[in-house]
Amino acid sequence: MGVVNFAHGELVMAGAFTIWLLHAQFGLGYIPAIGAAIILVTAIGLLMERFLFRPTRSDPLAGLICSIGVLFILQVIAALIGGDGPSKQVPPPFQGTLVMFDALRIPYQRVFSLIVSAAALGTLWFFLTRSKFGWALRAVAMDREAAELQGINTDRISIIAIGVGTALAGLAGGLIAPLTNINPHMGHNVIVTAFIVTIVGGVGSLSGAVFAAVLYAVFHTFITVYIGGTIATISGLVLMVVVLIVKPTGLMGAKISE
């Protein structure tokens, strides 16, 4: 949609913090807590669309700067609620380990995250490629004026797109909460990885992003294990630059009309 949301990582962080607050602190069930996280993060996203991205639509840079402002605010709110102390941990609600055979053991928590993410991605894919809304969304992304001339309500499409995107950020926050350390600055790593994956996969290509995510995860883990974490990130970034040079539209991205 031509919107670069720098605060996306912070939205994931907000989702994870909601889980920590409601599930680990107040004892609400894990699934209802995820629901609350999705609702909260979507609400933030919709407010951002209405009051920040819509007025600045003619200037993508202004939208980017606004989202940086949101990023600062969200980090401060998280620090105020959670205290500036050590990172928070959420005890995994799903105990035990799935043993497929001796060499392959996966904790149930990760199995759960995997299944839910796959389901969410499947739904998103269906939504984007098969539904009438998905067609309209891609039409707006391609040429806003032409889409408007065809009778598409572009404001409504934008708000739904941001709503879906941020709801997924909330879900991601909910899923990642029991697997990682939660702190107000965790969003930075999320956004770096998200940028790499989006660029390598191709902007606006969902299958490209999934493919790139898997590729990048394997690549990163492999180099981390055999050489080192920093080298892994450096090579990831260099890989991204190489992909940009060889095929600026990403591995699966179509040519973007100007």
Place this chain on the structure above:
Amino acid sequence: MNSNGGFTVQRMIIGVVALAALLATPHFLSFHHQDLLIFLTINVLAVCSYRLVTLTGEWSLIHAVMMGVGAYTVALLVNHFDLAIWFTLPLAGTAAGLVAALLCFPLLRMTQFYFLIGSFAAGEAIRLTWVEFVGVFGGTSGLRGVEAPIVFGIDFLDPIPYFYFSLAVVMLCLFILYRIENSRVGLTLHAIHWKSALAESVGVDAWRYRALAFIVGSFFVGIAGGLKIHYLGSVTPNQFTVSFMVFILIWVIVGGYNKFYGPIIGVVVLTIFDESIRSFEVLRPAIYGAMLILSILFLPLGLESVPGKIKSWFGVGSPPPEPPLSDQ
């Protein structure tokens, strides 16, 4: 664009008074504020050199790292060869310019959003190299012992002489940057921004001019990095993260990037503002963020457009140009 050129007596008097005020300022400040003043002076150079890069309409996210290249060059030169500040500063700029020249080939193949992200990736890769190769760059704790030495009997560890020195260096650099922008080259850069197809059709090699802006901008920010590190005495990779880059971006945009002096206003006003909300501690970034959003929504042309707006309210002078792109 060139309407404010030319020297009048009035302008000269204003200039002399402003310079005198600037020279007197550090004597009335606390030690902490003197530090701040020096960093502010150096950051003015960082934002102005960034503006040169953005003249062609491309926004890079590697500028902070280029400042780091200059800083690390200074640290390595002082530690290994014990060079004096007269040599380290130009070499710091040259090193940043050389790195920029090498990066031109991959990075300038991209434009717009892709250039933004590509430059971010390249910068982060350079920064992580400093973290990773502990033997050369000292890892996360960086390099130390690069304080500016005593020159001609002047102790540069004292903030006031160092402020005068960096002010002189920065003013010289600003003068050169200003001349570049108002030269034929600068006008070509503007042309590439607003009418790239037209510029190319009359024989302008857009790639070359974009590369030139990128290299020259990096050269000057390299000098800024060197100045900073000579005062701080140590350099670490964390000084040049994407957060600092974001601050450069904010200063330029809030100040207003359509005029040469816009970014300078931005960095000065925001630094003073940031200092004045110091007592809020934890809330500080949030206040900063809120102000950022408000200024983008209500002052899209930046702080430099405020006087023009006030004038037009009172019916004096012409209204400011409103959308920013309409001057073609």
